[in-house]
Amino acid sequence: MEELKFELFKLAAEGYCCSQIMLKLALDMEEKNNPDLIRVMNGLCNGIGGNQKTCGVLTGGIGIIGLYAGKGNAEEWTKDNFGTMVRAYMDWFEERFESTECLDLIGVYQFLDDNNQPYPVKCGDTLSESFGKVVEILQENGYLFGDRE
Template sequence: MESRIQKTLENHAKGYNCAQAVACAYCDLVGMDEQSVFRATEAFGLGMGGMQATCGAVSGAVLLAGLKSSCGDLEAPVSKGKTYQISKKIVEGFQKKNGSTVCKDLKGVETGERLRSCDGCIEDAAALVEQILFAEE
């Protein structure tokens, strides 16, 4: 697969939030249309509640993990363990690179010390998506 990191940054420059920027760039690879993913990830922007929670870029990446890994079987949902492991790799990789997964910490809201820009977070989350979810594609 050709890298789509630049596409994630273009999405963000168009006004997509961080979650939308990441998830929409790869949505076709998980069988979803862009408008549906755009709508589904809208509430994950700005750290889910005004920078108080998980970075939207990470949320978008984890959403992709679920869409790619879930068996989708409503009667026997047996794929959760695998999906959780993949999501954990993404979250841990992001945490290791940036020192946090919390938007307000990444932006330095309380400390005045910004750990990573939104574009940087988007790049990092997209790189993890490519390395962990779509490395062989």
């Protein structure tokens, strides 16, 4: 757990936001690099586009579930348990943190700017607990976390 918290701090210090950190942690555990995916997640920073609405930890966790059970090409389909896992994570998140809104969770309104995206330190515990829950949900549904191939 301490190693995870150190990694979260390091990624935040490098300028990644919560949604990016969630996916980056998953990819790092697989020893994979996907800058395009991390860039895509940038649009979900600070509550989707910086509006402090849906939390990036929530959307990032759903993104990880999608890595394992989502549709990735024309020849495949979303796995049968994808929706069940997403709902389980969303329900747990809202019950655990009493909201899915970034503003409610951190209590500070921050706008995205063109130079830097502030990382709220308050998100550290939310990130570590949520990442653990996503791993748990995947494992409960028969996925070996860290090995998608």
